[in-house]
Amino acid sequence: MPEIIVKPSNLKELWKMLPGLPARRRYLAGGTDLVTAGVAGVEHSECWIDIGDLPELGSIKEAAGSLFIGSGVKISEIESSKAAARWCPALVAAIPHFASPSLRNMATLGGNAANASPCADGACSLVAEGASVLLALKGKKRRLPLVDFFLGPKLTALKKDELILGFEIRKRRHAGAYLKLGPRAYFGISKAAVAVTAELSGGAVKRVRVALGSVAPVPLYAARTSAFLADKKLSAETIAEASALVRTEASPITDTRSEAAYRLDMCGVLLERALKSLA
Ligand SMILES: Cc1cc2nc3c(=O)[nH]c(=O)nc-3n(C[C@H](O)[C@H](O)[C@H](O)COP(=O)(O)OP(=O)(O)OC[C@H]3O[C@@H](n4cnc5c(N)ncnc54)[C@H](O)[C@@H]3O)c2cc1C
Structure with a gap:
């Protein structure tokens, strides 16, 4: 455990105290x-x-074209946000799968992304939402697509002392789903997870984003499956083809939680279920 813990009261104070730490x-x-x-x-x-x-x-702030979720927002605060429910349905669908109510009262969305676990539920669903991450270092700000933020297990694009300010999600009407396979229905690290967002129009999907958790070194954007699903009717054949395709995008490992082959299979099964729920 550390020798000291300091607590700045705002960003200006944080940047000022860094050189002395x-x-x-x-x-x-x-x-x-x-x-x-x-x-x-x-x-x-x-x-x-x-x-x-x-x-x-x-805080969670709505602007004309986007929603901003501060990195310090607790998972339980997202659960009760009407703006998040409207503009980030896949993120909100992930929350009941996230640990326990008491843990959700402590855990933040920024910590979930910065920790860069391939099985992070918040990070995976934000990738499906097409989120950007806003970063700051001593007053200098930059923005990255969240998919470019994750470099490997526990590895991110963060520079020393760089802080995640929050996440920006473009406002667009869409549906979302999040399905997670764990050791039990709730409270457990996933063996595999699938997040989907879809802009629906007259029985067809216009744009789709599929993200996968626990089956690659990072929360993975399934680019080929997402492209395949664009402008298609969600028929049984299309869903079956997407479910086969998504298995080719994942690269799971065998570890104490599950076996690689089972995880790969479950990606397809979870995607099939998620797409059926949206159709
Ligand atoms: C019992 C248990 C169950 C869990 N279950 C789940 C689960 O079901 N799903 C899931 O996704 N996770 C789960 N987790 C993991 C954890 O709760 C989440 O990753 C959580 O969101 C981390 O947020 P935090 O605020 O607690 O981060 P912290 O523990 O405070 O920080 C985590 C890391 O992020 C860095 N960090 C935090 N905020 C920032 C920031 N703004 N800018 C830059 N770096 C930052 C810290 O330096 C640290 O390296 C579980 C953990 C426990 C202990």
Whole structure:
């Protein structure tokens, strides 16, 4: 566990205090990943910077063409947001699958992305939502498509001290689904997960985004399957073809939670179910 924990009260104060802090430092948001790692003895920072109360990170804001979800927004706050329900249906569909109600009251969306686990439910559903991530470092801001943010397991495009400000989702009318296969119906890390968003028009889908969790080194955008589904009627044949295609995009591993072949198969099954629920 770290020697010191500091708590800036706003972003300006954060950038000012950084040069005086020990070199091995990390941001602390809800702590559900970081404190767990500290207790397990696999997190060796000298200093944690508690960003839990930074006002700039804590809200969901609607603009004319987009929705902004601050990185410090708790998973349970998204669950009760009308704006999120309207503009991010796949993200909201993922929330009941996310740990337990008490954990959802602590865990943040920013921590979920920064932790960069291939099985992160929030990250996977945000990839299906086509989200961008907004980053800041000492006043300098940049924006990345979320798919470009994940570089590998626990590996992101974040530079030292760079902070996730939040996520931007373009407003568009669409439906969304999130299906997760875990060790039990709820509360468990997934063996495989599928997030889908679809713009529907007269029984056909215009644009579709399919994302996969736990079956690749990163929360994966299934580009070929998404392209295949565009401008198609969701017939039994189309769904069967998409379900076969998505299996070719995943690259799961065998680990303590599941076997690679089973995970691959389940990607197809979950996608089939998700598309049927949208049709
Ligand atoms: C029992 C248990 C069950 C869980 N179940 C699930 C589950 O079902 N689904 C799921 O997806 N996850 C699950 N998790 C993982 C965890 O709860 C999530 O990843 C959570 O969203 C992390 O958010 P946090 O605010 O707690 O992050 P923290 O633990 O505070 O931080 C995690 C990492 O992100 C960095 N970080 C945090 N915020 C920022 C920021 N704004 N900018 C830059 N870096 C930042 C930290 O430095 C740290 O490296 C579970 C964890 C536990 C302990």
